[in-house]
Amino acid sequence: YDYLNGESTIEPNLNDLAPIGKWERGIGNGCPFNLGTYFDRGNWVYSDDIQKNDPPVLFYNLFACGPGRLTDENYLAGAYIFNTTYGLITIASSKSGSMLYFNDFTEPLGEGSTIGEAFQTWFNKQAPFELWEQEWYYGMYLFGDPTLRVLKLDNYSPNKPEITGPINGAPEEEYTFQINDVKDPEGDAIYCYWDWGDGNNSGWKGPYTSDDDIIEHHTFYTKDTYIIKAKLKDVNGAESDWGTLNFSLSKNKLLSNFNFLKKLLYYLRITY
Known part of the structure; x- marks a missing residue:
């Protein structure tokens, strides 16, 4: 499906020559191809890689397809929060899709909303959903505690009441x-x-x-x-x-x- 209209005119196209080999579909027969074959700056990321590196990050918004697929063993969205020291929250898609229009999420988050409230605000602001939006946004999940919120580092408490x-x-x-x-x-x-x-x-x-x-x-x-x-x-x-x-x-x-x-x-x- 041509989600963004005119995608077929964007180069490179399928089977065009690439520096190494030719351009292929990112998804073929249900299995992603290895980007590391074409780009020496990247490779597969596995759940045990996340556990081994233990990144000092509290919140992840995964711009990727499928890391929130709960039926996958050691699914990545869970690995970031259940297999690490610091991870608390992950937002991810259970299929093809991700978050777009990030300001609809980060603005309420910065104004004091919980992560769950900000996530709901973002989702509601995308409505009414066109077909491509349904196919892209449906299946988004929030993993972890949705009641957490971001505290300003320079935030001071109210004065003691009298x-x-x-x-x-x-x-x-x-x-x-x-x-x-x-x-x-x-x-x-x-x-x-x-x-x-x-x-x-x-x-x-x-x-x-x-x-x-x-x-x-x-x-x-x-x-x-x-x-x-x-x-x-x-x-x-x-x-x-x-x-x-x-x-x-x-x-x-x-x-x-x-x-x-x-x-x-x-x-x-x-x-x-």
Whole structure:
């Protein structure tokens, strides 16, 4: 199939003379021919070559046909991450094909998306798929952990949060706590995690932008002193130190109401 239109006019053509021998098809009867026969700068690459050389690389985007074919023994896409010290992620095709239009992948990756999210963004941006795109892109796989993301080497964590709010109260009352004017040195999006000290937490909530005020509400039920903690994390994963606030429940709700009634009756008696 003429994927790019006009391929037949591009030289060299099949059976044209080459410096050594003649030009042949890259795939013949299902088996790739040995490029090393024609180019002394290359040769076959086997999975044990990858293991032996153990390249210090974390991520591979293989621009080749078939290295992600899971049915092949010691398939190359797996060899790069399962047979090496450093390999974490490989993107590869299970047949003829590869990634094209790389900016659709690298831009979201550089903006903080996980590798899996960036891969999905790239794939969706190729749609709607023409026939040649279906034949070229379908069968692309991501091998490894898709939740990994690239961290900027010069990324700094958000500033330590300062929690404001009441420092004592009564059980079963809802109280409001706040972090004012959150800051990230690079202006990255920010997430916030609250630990209420009573076994409950908020999980990561957000995103917030720099200079936002973060407001949360919580109810405590047992007389005690609680250490409320909060930390911030930017979109690249850099976390701040914990900010803390001590909060005490000095009375239970029933006793507090009883004391209030006693005082009320006392003043009513004096007035009467």
